Amino acid sequence: MTTPLEVVPWMSRWSTKQYILAALLGMLAMVAVVAAISISLAPAHVALFVRDANITHANKTSQDGKQVLRFWYYNLTLVANNTSHRTAVSYGSLAVEIWRSETEWVPTEEVNTSAVLPGWLPPGNTSLVKFGVEGGQSNQETAPVKAQPPSSSTPAQGASGNAAVGNDSNAAAAGGVPKWPDCRVVVEAKVWFRFAGVPTLPYTVRVSCFPVNFLDGTTGPVNCTG
Template sequence: MAKVAPPKSPGKWWSTKRYILAGLAVVLAVVAVVSVFSIVLSPGEIHFSIISQASNSDPDGRHPLIELNLTLAANNTSHRTGVRYRSFLVYYLQYAASSTEKVKYSTPAKVIRAPPISQQPPLSTAEVEVSASLSMDEPAMSGGRRSNNNNIISVLLVSVVQFKAGPAYWLPYQVRVQCNPIDSLFSGSLATPINCTS
C-alpha cells in the first residue's frame, strides 16, 4: 500500500510568505531613503540676472558721480521647492582700467525692493531693485558720455537662502554670484538680460 505524503505545514508556508514580504518592505524602504537623499542633496536652483537699469550722471566736479539703479531677477527654476531669502546683499564692483582682474572700488548697494520675506514659490521670478551712487574716474565720462572704457562695473550678489518642500526645510546656505559687466550709462529694459554666475 502506497504511503501518502503528509500535508505541508501551514506555519512553514506562512513563514516563507512573511520573509518575502519583509524582503520587499526592505527594498521599498531602501528606495525611499535613496530618493529622500537625492532630493536633499539636490535642492532647488536659483538663477539671477539683471533685467533693467537706470542711471543719472552728474559730470561736474573732479570725480563725477553716477547713480546706478538696477532691477535684478531671481528665478526659482525648481518644480517642487520654494525658497526663502534670509539675507540679500549686493555690491557694485568697479575695476581698475580695462581689466576685471583687480577690483578698485566695492560699493554696497541699497536694496530698495527685496525678494519675498516669506517664500518664493516654485517656477516663479521675483524682482529685486537696488541702487548706489558711484564715483567715476575721469576721463570715463565727459558731458554725460563715455569717452573710454576706463570704468568697468559689475555686480556681486551674496544671499543666504533656504529651500522648502512641503513642511520640510533644507539647511540655509550661501549663494554667491557675479554678473557680467554692465554699461553704466545705459537706461531702460535690457533686450538680453545680463547673466550672473557663481
C-alpha cells in the first residue's frame, strides 16, 4: 500500500532568517518609495555663485633670456550652496568656462572634486571652490597693439566655440593688461542627492553667471541661473 505524500505549505518551509530578510527588503522598498515621493514633492536644489573674480600677473624670462614675458591669470571662487532642508548632495565633477565674447572662451584648470568637495555634504552646507586659468601673455619689450573690444558685451550663454588660450587680442598697450567687456562664467556640475540614505540618479546642472568683470574685480557674489 502506497503512503500518500504529505503536502507542506510553502510558507512553512521558510526559515527564521528568510522571514527577517523578506521583512528588511520590504522596509527598504518602503523607504525608497517615501524618499522618491519626498524628493519629487520638495526637489533638492543647489545654488551656485561666483565671487572674488580677479586677475593676477607673473613675469617669466624667455628661454633665450632676451625677453621678459608677462603672463596674466583669471581667478574666481565658485560658491556652492546646498539650499535643501533634508537632502544631502555629492559632487561628481565641476567644469567652469570663462566666455570673453560670443565665440571666445577658455576652460579653467580642473579641480579634484573628491578632495575639495568630499563625500556627502549635509543640507545647508556652503562650499567654496577656487578656479584659475592662464589668460594670455605679452612681451614686456614689445607690447601688443591695443585692439577694439568684441562687438557684443553679453557673450552667448551656450554658444559653441573653440577654447582660445594664448595671447589676448584685446590686451592693452600698457603692461599687457587685458581689456574686454563683462565676461560670462558657465558652470556645469554633475551631482547626486540623497534622502533618508537613498541616493538619486546623477543630475547634470548647467548654469550661467553674468556679469563677471575680472579686470575691475567682481568681489560680490554673482548669481548663476540655468
